[in-house]
Amino acid sequence: MSRIVTPVSVAFLPLTDSAPLIVAREKGFAAEAGIELFLHKTTSWATLRDMLVYGQVQAAHMLAPLAIAVTLGLSQHPAALSAPFKLNLNGSALSMSTEFAAALDPDPAKRIADPVGAAHDFAAAIGLHRRKPVIGVVHRYSSHALMLRYWAGFAGVDPDRDLALRVLPPSLMVEAMRSGEIDGFTAGEPWSSVAVAAGLAEIVAVGSRIWRRGVEKVLAMRTDWMDDNPDTVDRLIVAMARAAAWCDDPANHAELAALLEQPAYVGQPAPAILPALAGRIMLRRGAAPVEIDDFLIFAREAANFPWRSQALWIYSQLVRWGMVAASEDAERRAADVFRSDIYRRALAKSGLPMPGASMKVEGAIGAPIGVGSHGATLTLGPDRFFDGRIFDPQNIGAYLTEADTPAVE
């Protein structure tokens, strides 16, 4: 390995799932791979996007749908972005005001355990609420906004008609709950835990129970930079893979929470950060924490592998909600954002289990199964959608016809 130290600047937002980047720097994984990692904390997805697109940073902790949206020219200046590495799976929650939540199942644990029942209750509660529920989402192209749409859409809710989705930065959600500006929000952790601890909200759904292996953040970079710097990219991915594995190890969670607590990183108290790491979530203030397995996955089961089928699921949702018109060209460009080939190249010698394929049918695994892989044995955990639907990336049209598809404006 080259002994040259290469500086790489990466932008992030203060969220629990920025952890692998922070760990790559703080625990020396980046330095061992010959990368000096400079982390730039930003406060909006717009600024993170601009810094990446205009070259102020080489990579970013980005919402997976946003990386696809920028590539498709849906979010300001179009730029071809690539995601050769996923930073995590899931880790988000939907929190509603205690007033709204009173119309749902009185036992918060049952809401989480039965997302089908909870979706129907949620739909019924909309009509009972004193106004059209205003729900904060962090961005039009956020993973959890798509998850909320998918979950509510199942129960016949048209999110654009029946809900008022209000875009707010994650760090302002709790304040907006306090002032009554919003009735609920969906965001990455630690923000739901912070709102619950303040007694302002109850967690009524979690991403990992809507899609058991839901795509969340990716390590995004400009495709031209990635193509011009293969050696740096490979070393960066090696460092990230080691950092992600460190983050996934329960033995490190206390240390990780203490790292993230620092003002330069997430800047929230460790007790608000730990629940998501441990998968022990307090759903209502004062209630005993509930065990939610797979709440947030950093590395295991090749979680970082960018399956092209996952990019296509995101694309299918953008089409479903009228954010982009379906076309073969858009479909191909969306799939191309997830660069499983670069992941393979960078980690070929790592000994990590390497999936044999780059596409799979999403939502078909009910119990852990071994799959075709190179190197170590690879077991994939359950990846079901809560409604039992299966996404075949070869047949997006049929998948969408089944769903309630509004016309593109």
Place this chain on the structure above:
Amino acid sequence: MRIVIVDDSGLRATVLEEGLREAGYDDIHVVPPHGAFVARIERMAPDVVLMDLGNPSRDTLEEMLVVSRALARPIAMFVDQSDDQMIGAAIDAGVSAYVVDGLRKDRVKSILELAIRRFNAFAKMQAELDEARSALADRKAIDRAKALLMKSRNLPEPEAYALLRTTAMNQGKKIVEVAEALITAHSLLGGTE
């Protein structure tokens, strides 16, 4: 031309507004990004919106630009996408601009250039202020440490200062660091001043 400045910092907004007025623009509105600020901006129908890149409400504003029916023409970020140098300067200075499509490039360019200069001037002013503040805090700490040494070791002032300075030199530290360590140690040991 109607210009809206979205800014939390009263001072920075003033610095920018003054610059724009001097340049001959007089239809300028400052909107703090709180509550229903997006609805206010919609009603104003501005030609140019200037916003601090560090403002967390940028996503909220952009969403309005996407869904708004009130704005007849679409707004795009930055003016001349081919002018990378200008975009870089704007990002470095921390300015983002949203501009009504179809506005003459040279007019918008002059506004953006002015905003960049004013943002940089404000940042410099802020840095100088911070520096002055920390210099004052340093001097206070050194004075306290000096007083402690004078009292506990019965030293005259110049020697107390010389002792701090030599200790700092020997340890490869700043005088203020030694002074702060001394103050901390003193209070841990239960000392009073």
